[in-house]
Structures are given as C-alpha cells and as structure tokens.
Amino acid sequence: DADVTQTPRNRITKTGKRIMLECSQTKGHDRMYWYRQDPGLGLRLIYYSFDVKDINKGEISDGYSVSRQAQAKFSLSLESAIPNQTALYFCATSDLAGNEQFFGPGTRLTVL
Amino acid sequence: AQSVTQPDIHITVSEGASLELRCNYSYGATPYLFWYVQSPGQGLQLLLKYFSGDTLVQGIKGFEAEFKRSQSSFNLRKPSVHWSDAAEYFCAALTGNQFYFGTGTSLTVIP
Numbered sequence: 001d002a003d004v005t006q007t008p009r010n011r012i013t014k015t016g017k018r019i020m021l022e023c024s025q026t027k028g029h030d031r032m033y034w035y036r037q038d039p040g041l042g043l044r045l046i047y048y049s050f051d052v053k054d055i056n057k058g059e060i061s062d063g064y065s066v067s068r069q070a071q072a073k074f075s076l077s078l079e080s081a082i083p084n085q086t087a088l089y090f091c092a093t094s095d096l097a098g099n100e101q102f103f104g105p106g107t108r109l110t111v112l
Numbered sequence: 113a114q115s116v117t118q119p120d121i122h123i124t125v126s127e128g129a130s131l132e133l134r135c136n137y138s139y140g141a142t143p144y145l146f147w148y149v150q151s152p153g154q155g156l157q158l159l160l161k162y163f164s165g166d167t168l169v170q171g172i173k174g175f176e177a178e179f180k181r182s183q184s185s186f187n188l189r190k191p192s193v194h195w196s197d198a199a200e201y202f203c204a205a206l207t208g209n210q211f212y213f214g215t216g217t218s219l220t221v222i223p
C-alpha cells in the first residue's frame with residue numbers, strides 16, 4: 001500500500017463549488033504539506049502543518065483552507081472554486097527533522 | 113529573494129548519451145538540496161539529496177549530483193541515459209523549514 005494517498009485522483013467541478021481534497025499517510029510523520037503544480041511554475045506551497053495543532057500559510061494560500069484532522073490526515077478545501085485553481089495538487093509528508101519529503105500521487109482538479 | 117532556478121525548461125538527449133541538468137539556488141546560507149523525478153501521472157520521487165560533506169552525491173537510478181558552493185549550483189548528471197529516464201526533474205532546496213522547488217526540466221530521450 002502507498003505511504004501517502006490522495007483522494008480523489010481526478011475531479012472536475014464547476015465554478016463556485018466547494019471542493020475538498022484529502023490526504024492520508026501511514027508513514028507516521030508529523031509534518032504534512034499541500035502543493036499545487038502548474039506547467040512552467042513547478043510546485044508552490046499552499047499550506048503546511050507541523051503537527052495537529054499547527055497550521056501555516058504557504059506561498060499561495062489565498063482561496064484555500066486546510067484541516068489537520070489527525071496526525072495522518074490533512075485536507076485541503078477550496079471554498080468557492082474558480083477556473084485558475086485548475087491544477088495538479090500534491091500532498092507531501094516529512095518527519096520531524098524535515099529533511100526529506102514523501103509525495104502522494106497527486107489530484108488533478110479541473111474547475112470549469 | 114530566495115529561489116531555486118532551473119534554467120533549462122526542456123532537454124532532449126539520445127539514449128546512451130550523457131546528461132546534465134542544471135540547478136542554481138539563491139540563499140544566504142547553503143540550504144539542503146534535493147533532486148526529484150516525476151514520471152508522467154506520478155508523484156515526485158527523491159533521486160538524491162545533499163546536506164553536507166562530500167560534494168558529489170550518488171542517488172538512485174544511476175544519477176549523481178555535484179554541489180558547488182562557489183557557483184551556488186547543484187547539477188544533476190547521468191553518464192548514460194536510458195529511455196525510461198524521460199520525465200520531469202525538479203531541483204528543490206530546504207531552508208527555514210520550507211521546501212522551495214524549481215520550475216522543472218522536462219527530459220525527452222530519443223532512440
């Protein structure tokens with residue numbers, strides 16, 4: 001079984017809809033991250049969490065929110081999706097030392 | 113501004129040829145440095161990392177990278193490319209508890 005899983009893997013939605021992307025990990029890591037990937041822009045950090053009670057904004061947090069329900073679960077929400085949020089979204093984890101990240105397979109989100 | 117730069121958006125090499133992918137970083141102190149590979153439809157997989165010590169680091173799949181402090185570079189190399197190496201490659205830096213990624217280099221391998 002994969003160490004970092006993301007659901008759904010693909011999602012098509014309409015402008016204005018609320019969307020939640022979920023991430024679960026079995027690595028026992030405290031640190032979790034959400035990135036978006038756009039062609040030509042690489043990966044950009046949306047939010048990160050160093051433990052269940054810790055949430056931090058990343059480079060591009062506007063229009064997004066997150067919830068760290070448990071050590072193993074970190075969800076990303078788009079309260080009112082817009083077309084420029086169409087992207088590939090990745091969840092990642094790292095241990096306390098934070099010296100390496102482990103990525104999920106990604107969620108491809110299309111907002112029409 | 114802190115940044116990771118990959119100057120080559122796309123590179124094409126012949127199978128069996130050598131490969132070098134460039135990465136430059138711009139930080140006050142030497143960050144931890146990484147190379148990741150992303151195959152089509154997949155997440156990112158770590159190829160190698162540099163924290164300190166020997167400036168030439170070996171990774172998986174026959175890749176290596178050399179850290180050069182004087183050039184603020186961490187270039188990825190492979191002596192002989194295989195068709196299965198076709199993918200997107202990302203350089204990343206860890207500083208201040210955050211990872212920063214370059215924009216990626218897409219590698220095409222021709223027979």
